[in-house]
Amino acid sequence: MIAIPLTGFVIAYFILLAILLIFYAIIIYQLVATGTFTSISIVVTIILSAAMVAVLVTTAGYASAINWNDVVTLFGDGTSSIF
Amino acid sequence: MHLNELIHKHDFEEILYILRRHPVTFIPTIFLFSILLLLPFGVGFILEAANPDIFTENFSRALTILGTSFYFLATLVFFYARFVDYYLDMWIITNHRVIDIKQTGLFARTISEVELRKIQDVQSDVRGVFATFFNYGMVEIQSAGAEVHFNFHDVPDPHRLRRELIELIRKDSAWHAAHPNE
Numbered sequence: 001m002i003a004i005p006l007t008g009f010v011i012a013y014f015i016l017l018a019i020l021l022i023f024y025a026i027i028i029y030q031l032v033a034t035g036t037f038t039s040i041s042i043v044v045t046i047i048l049s050a051a052m053v054a055v056l057v058t059t060a061g062y063a064s065a066i067n068w069n070d071v072v073t074l075f076g077d078g079t080s081s082i083f
Numbered sequence: 084m085h086l087n088e089l090i091h092k093h094d095f096e097e098i099l100y101i102l103r104r105h106p107v108t109f110i111p112t113i114f115l116f117s118i119l120l121l122l123p124f125g126v127g128f129i130l131e132a133a134n135p136d137i138f139t140e141n142f143s144r145a146l147t148i149l150g151t152s153f154y155f156l157a158t159l160v161f162f163y164a165r166f167v168d169y170y171l172d173m174w175i176i177t178n179h180r181v182i183d184i185k186q187t188g189l190f191a192r193t194i195s196e197v198e199l200r201k202i203q204d205v206q207s208d209v210r211g212v213f214a215t216f217f218n219y220g221m222v223e224i225q226s227a228g229a230e231v232h233f234n235f236h237d238v239p240d241p242h243r244l245r246r247e248l249i250e251l252i253r254k255d256s257a258w259h260a261a262h263p264n265e
Contacts (some may be wrong), residue, residue, distance in 0.1 A: 013149045020153075020160050026189055027167050029161075034171055034184075034192075037084035042169055048163050052156055059152035066145050 024052070090175055090194070092183050099251070100176040102244070105219035105236040109169050116162045123151050164189060174235050178251065181224060181231050195233070199255040203227045208244035222248070 028045060031037040037045075092098070109211070126146075130137050140145055185193040202224055206209035207222035220241040224233040238244060 009146065009149060012160070013153060016153050017156065020156050022159050023189070024163065027163050030167055030171065030186075030189065034089055036173075038172060041166075044163070044166055048159050052159050053150055055155045055159070059148060062148045063145075067141055 084173075089184075090177075090196075092177070093179065096179045097175045098175060098177050100174075100244075100247075102168060102174040102176070102235060102238045105174065105239045107213065107217045107219065108237045109166075111161070112165045112169070115163075116158065118157070118159045119161075123154060125213065127151075174233070174238070176248065176251070177256065181233060181248075183235075197226045197233065199252050200259050201226045202248075202252050205245050205252070207241035207249050209241060224248070225234060 028037070031041050033046070086098075111137055128140075138147060160181040168186055168188065171184065171192070173184050175182040175184065178199075180196050180198045182194065185195075187193070204223075204225040206225075207220060208223065208225040209215055209218070214220050214237075216237075219237050219239050222235040222241045222244050224235075226232070235241070235244070
């Protein structure tokens with residue numbers, strides 16, 4: 001279970017992550033819209049998607065080992081949520 | 084949408100070639116991408132050597148994890164954007180015309196075309212050690228109107244492409260000469 005503090009940098013991370021995923025979706029849309037989502041582009045998309053999932057899973061793994069309440073305390077922000 | 088719709092392909096038209104820059108021209112991007120992926124490991128090593136406790140403290144660990152995670156994700160998306168820029172820059176040659184599709188970044192695409200019978204001059208050019216070794220270069224097309232000027236950058240086997248284009252132009256011109264009303 002990961003405790004996610006509602007501090008600025010964690011929120012910033014999720015906002016930036018959302019922007020990146022929107023960009024990623026736009027890129028895939030460009031390939032589909034031009035009818036070039038075939039062969040090489042599909043392989044590249046699968047490899048990059050797998051790499052992104054691996055990064056996210058690794059991040060979650062490392063993040064779960066952190067005592068986020070200490071980080072929250074350090075920021076003076078008592079609010080935290082656990083999910 | 085299919086490629087046929089993108090170029091508004093006519094019924095009688097047949098796509099003969101879809102050309103992109105030679106894959107070897109994408110290697111510098113892959114090289115840059117590899118360096119960007121390795122960079123955090125190098126920086127982490129240097130920081131840890133300078134201050135062995137830097138990643139043991141909770142706050143700096145948290146910041147490092149989120150920062151590094153975002154960095155890797157951004158690098159992957161950057162690579163994908165570069166790939167799309169490479170992949171969507173293409174030249175399509177049909178039995179009727181030549182179409183130049185230029186992708187600039189993610190949100191800009193320019194499509195221009197010239198009919199084969201209006202092409203006046205075709206030149207091919209291979210320059211440099213890599214280009215000679217991997218046989219890629221530029222094919223330059225000049226239309227009769229002198230307004231349309233296409234450059235196929237870094238396409239594979241440009242000399243053969245020039246010969247085949249000239250042959251296509253000859254066939255198309257002969258067909259139009261035999262069918263003046265079409």
